[in-house]
Amino acid sequence: MIGRWVRGLLLHRTGRLAATAAGIALAVALVAALGSFLTASKSTMTNRAVRSVAVDWQAEIQPGADTRAVVAAIRADPGVRASETVGMIRSTGLQSTTAGSTQSTGPGVVLGLPDGYRQTFPQAVRMLTGTGTGVLLAQQTAANLHAALGDTVTVHLPGTAPVSVPVAGVVDLPQADSLFQKVGAPPQSQPSAPPDNVVIVPQDLFTRLTASTAATDPTAVTTQIHIARGAPLPADPAAAYTAVTAAARNLEARTSGGVVVGDNLAATLDAARQDALYAQVLFLFLGVPGSVLAALLTTAVAGAGADRRRQEQALLRTRGLSPRRVAALAASEAAVVGITGGLLGIGIAALAGLAAFGTASFGVSAASALAWSSAAFILGVAVAGGAILLPALRDLRATTIAQARREVRRTRSPRWMRYGLDFVLLALSLLVFKAAGANQYALVLAPEGVPSISVSYWAFLGPALLWLGGALLLWRLIYLALAHGRPVLSRLARPLTGTLAATTAAGMSRRRRPLAHAAVLLGLALAFAISTSIFNATYRQQAEVDARLTNGADVTVTQPPGTSTGPGAASALHVAGVRHVEPLVHRFAYVGADLQDLYGVRPATITSATSLQDAYFAGGTARALMHQLAARPDALLVSEETVKDFRLAPGDTVNLRLRDSRTQSLRTVPFHYEGIVKEFPTAPKDSFLVANAEYLGRATGSDAVGSFLIDTGGTNQHGIADALRHKLGPSATVTDITQTRSNVGSSLTSVDLAGLSRIELGFAVLLAAASGGIVLALGLAERRRTFAITTVLGATRRQLRGLVLAEAAALSAAGFVGGAAVGWALSHMLIKVLTGVFDPPPASTAVPWGYLAVTALATVAALTAAALNAARRSVRPPVEELREL
Numbered sequence: 011m012i013g014r015w016v017r018g019l020l021l022h023r024t025g026r027l028a029a030t031a032a033g034i035a036l037a038v039a040l041v042a043a044l045g046s047f048l049t050a051s052k053s054t055m056t057n058r059a060v061r062s063v064a065v066d067w068q069a070e071i072q073p074g075a076d077t078r079a080v081v082a083a084i085r086a087d088p089g090v091r092a093s094e095t096v097g098m099i100r101s102t103g104l105q106s107t108t109a110g111s112t113q114s115t116g117p118g119v120v121l122g123l124p125d126g127y128r129q130t131f132p133q134a135v136r137m138l139t140g141t142g143t144g145v146l147l148a149q150q151t152a153a154n155l156h157a158a159l160g161d162t163v164t165v166h167l168p169g170t171a172p173v174s175v176p177v178a179g180v181v182d183l184p185q186a187d188s189l190f191q192k193v194g195a196p197p198q199s200q201p202s203a204p205p206d207n208v209v210i211v212p213q214d215l216f217t218r219l220t221a222s223t224a225a226t227d228p229t230a231v232t233t234q235i236h237i238a239r240g241a242p243l244p245a246d247p248a249a250a251y252t253a254v255t256a257a258a259r260n261l262e263a264r265t266s267g268g269v270v271v272g273d274n275l276a277a278t279l280d281a282a283r284q285d286a287l288y289a290q291v292l293f294l295f296l297g298v299p300g301s302v303l304a305a306l307l308t309t310a311v312a313g314a315g316a317d318r319r320r321q322e323q324a325l326l327r328t329r330g331l332s333p334r335r336v337a338a339l340a341a342s343e344a345a346v347v348g349i350t351g352g353l354l355g356i357g358i359a360a361l362a363g364l365a366a367f368g369t370a371s372f373g374v375s376a377a378s379a380l381a382w383s384s385a386a387f388i389l390g391v392a393v394a395g396g397a398i399l400l401p402a403l404r405d406l407r408a409t410t411i412a413q414a415r416r417e418v419r420r421t422r423s424p425r426w427m428r429y430g431l432d433f434v435l436l437a438l439s440l441l442v443f444k445a446a447g448a449n450q451y452a453l454v455l456a457p458e459g460v461p462s463i464s465v466s467y468w469a470f471l472g473p474a475l476l477w478l479g480g481a482l483l484l485w486r487l488i489y490l491a492l493a494h495g496r497p498v499l500s501r502l503a504r505p506l507t508g509t510l511a512a513t514t515a516a517g518m519s520r521r522r523r524p525l526a527h528a529a530v531l532l533g534l535a536l537a538f539a540i541s542t543s544i545f546n547a548t549y550r551q552q553a554e555v556d557a558r559l560t561n562g563a564d565v566t567v568t569q570p571p572g573t574s575t576g577p578g579a580a581s582a583l584h585v586a587g588v589r590h591v592e593p594l595v596h597r598f599a600y601v602g603a604d605l606q607d608l609y610g611v612r613p614a615t616i617t618s619a620t621s622l623q624d625a626y627f628a629g630g631t632a633r634a635l636m637h638q639l640a641a642r643p644d645a646l647l648v649s650e651e652t653v654k655d656f657r658l659a660p661g662d663t664v665n666l667r668l669r670d671s672r673t674q675s676l677r678t679v680p681f682h683y684e685g686i687v688k689e690f691p692t693a694p695k696d697s698f699l700v701a702n703a704e705y706l707g708r709a710t711g712s713d714a715v716g717s718f719l720i721d722t723g724g725t726n727q728h729g730i731a732d733a734l735r736h737k738l739g740p741s742a743t744v745t746d747i748t749q750t751r752s753n754v755g756s757s758l759t760s761v762d763l764a765g766l767s768r769i770e771l772g773f774a775v776l777l778a779a780a781s782g783g784i785v786l787a788l789g790l791a792e793r794r795r796t797f798a799i800t801t802v803l804g805a806t807r808r809q810l811r812g813l814v815l816a817e818a819a820a821l822s823a824a825g826f827v828g829g830a831a832v833g834w835a836l837s838h839m840l841i842k843v844l845t846g847v848f849d850p851p852p853a854s855t856a857v858p859w860g861y862l863a864v865t866a867l868a869t870v871a872a873l874t875a876a877a878l879n880a881a882r883r884s885v886r887p888p889v890e891e892l893r894e895l
Contacts (some may be wrong), residue, residue: 030347036777084265099219191272773868
């Protein structure tokens with residue numbers, strides 16, 4: 011019998027079954043796609059973290075330890091792919107004589123590297139000029155000594171005579187911060203900057219240079235084993251971090267404390283696992299609502315035929331079927347719909363992966379893809395059971411046959427409406443939102459001194475409550491409007507239905523519960539599309555702002571410290587494609603005993619090369635404060651921390667100690683505090699100062715420029731940067747925004763957000779169109795009997811079409827207005843709560859009007875198609891229609 015029942019459903023209820031399966035397919039596809047995306051994102055973050063580390067471990071040999079035994083223990087470790095022994099000693103100074111002029115530097119570091127070091131660790135040392143063999147100078151050191159290839163540099167070491175060596179090349183040390191770290195020291199005691207002067211010598215020369223020093227003071231020479239790990243790591247950054255940290259501790263234990271490991275790989279994975287938690291945050295904030303919405307759509311589609319299904323089950327019970335057999339028939343319908351929708355959803359997810367990431371599995375392993383597909387499939391079957399089987403079981407237990415066959419039922423307002431649950435949820439949402447704001451909306455928590463980080467799920471409660479409360483409030487408003495607004499509905503429907511206007515209004519009022527359900531579902535789908543698209547657009551906007559803040563402009567040319575390049579050098583940077591070159595002064599100044607970065611700008615032209623947002627400042631807009639710097643040359647913008655530390659008030663005098671280029675001594679220069687600067691192009695994230703460049707030049711006797719900000723019009727940044735590198739050589743550092751964008755953005759932002767956006771926004775359009783079109787179509791299809799009876803009673807074709815179109819118009823208007831309101835509120839709360847994702851926080855939200863227009867058009871098209879199809883079917887001969895029913 012079950013087979014015949016299923017065949018009958020497929021033949022006579024094809025549309026209803028297909029619509030229900032489509033709703034399940036959307037839920038399954040969204041969960042499978044976003045789950046696979048989350049796993050792929052974490053794997054991408056781990057792989058990127060591993061690739062970005064030049065030296066995985068720096069194992070520093072402790073005084074008294076047996077170096078040979080330590081090296082043997084490291085090489086015996088199966089997780090070690092390669093290792094090199096590196097020597098390090100502090101020099102007391104460097105000196106060179108070029109063109110009859112002698113230059114000297116302060117203390118520095120001499121590194122002894124073995125011959126194969128650059129092959130083993132290719133990212134640690136980058137050649138700028140020279141052959142790469144022999145004595146190499148760091149770029150800044152070469153600039154300080156005015157040294158070039160073939161020049162001689164004298165190295166002063168403690169406890170031995172100075173040694174002169176020829177310069178064979180100039181190099182860059184991209185990861186100097188970790189290379190010169192204090193291994194084993196806590197973060198707060200690490201040096202604030204790597205050494206300015208670095209000389210790299212071959213290992214045999216290093217041994218000869220330090221032999222006498224090592225004999226008299228063994229602690230003066232540091233020996234490190236630089237290690238490249240080769241052990242496979244888990245895909246999850248958090249699990250990889252735990253594995254790497256445990257392996258480092260194991261090495262320290264196996265050498266009995268003979269080494270202390272500087273775990274650069276774990277430090278990078280630590281940042282990656284925070285990105286992974288933000289990916290999880292985005293999955294919960296943006297993916298779960300879509301999945302819930304797809305499940306609600308399925309329930310609504312199944313509910314559109316609830317009355318008919320109830321009557322069919324009552325007829326089966328009248329003809330002698332036991333409740334158990336009736337339940338089995340309902341279960342067969344749920345199984346058909348659930349399995350079909352689940353398989354279809356997995357196929358849609360695979361297509362989404364191909365479209366967004368170029369692979370059906372989203373780049374994850376086959377096991378992970380299968381796990382997410384299986385979980386999503388089970389979810390689809392569960393949704394089908396909840397939408398079809400559970401209502402049938404409930405009716406079998408609580409409803410008599412006579413009640414089930416009744417056509418007209420008493421409509422009462424839901425219990426939650428009588429108790430004001432919507433107002434309670436909205437009030438709780440505002441309270442939670444305010445409480446989360448007191449904690450600066452911290453989602454990812456990393457307690458100091460605790461090696462674990464976690465997500466504060468408390469902050470999720472505010473948007474979740476707003477979503478639920480907004481939906482219930484929208485339901486209430488639509489329900490009350492349909493219940494008590496018959497006169498208004500009648501007047502609005504009169505142009506379409508004529509004398510049937512009152513009947514149309516009465517019909518919508520009687521059906522206010524399913525109409526409110528459909529309108530709320532449409533509103534939630536539109537709210538999901540609006541909030542998701544606004545968040546993603548704002549995320550992309552702020553990723554670009556962060557990259558521009560870090561790099562400074564499209565292309566930035568940074569001068570080595572100690573050089574005296576003036577603003578006139580900007581003319582040499584006008585290669586093809588450059589629109590404007592802006593000099594930016596960079597000095598250091600003492601505020602009391604605190605040494606801070608000081609930036610000198612030309613207020614009238616700074617925005618010609620870079621962008622300044624009002625959010626970067628406090629106490630005035632960006633334009634007003636730049637005007638203040640121009641009008642009052644001694645004006646000074648300081649960080650908020652400095653204002654609090656020194657209790658500054660606008661107009662206060664701030665005496666900075668600056669180095670005078672004429673006397674080479676510190677000189678006190680008065681400034682006047684005029685405003686707060688929070689962010690500034692190329693500036694650090696902590697305390698810094700911004701002043702007028704012309705005033706700085708007069709006060710210090712030097713117009714030396716720290717960097718040049720280059721505007722390319724947003725095009726060909728990489729090509730222009732390459733041209734400038736070729737032209738300038740090693741005399742300056744050239745960076746472009748394209749490489750900075752990938753370096754400073756989180757792994758999620760720079761790699762996967764575009765794919766995530768395509769997945770979410772594509773499903774949002776489908777959900778919006780389906781929520782409007784399918785639900786309306788099924789609701790109208792279930793009313794064919796009503797239309798046929800209305801025709802028998804004398805209604806014209808024009809009136810029937812108008813009745814259908816009036817109901818569709820009311821549904822569309824309520825859904826669009828409610829969805830816009832809920833989506834606007836939800837998007838602003840999401841952006842505020844997810845402040846930690848944005849760096850810096852957005853000055854304004856980005857609204858993707860094009861995408862919203864496409865969503866609106868797709869939804870209107872689906873509603874229109876459903877209404878026109880129903881209108882066409884409503885004018886069929888009533889006898890034919892009643893015979894089929």
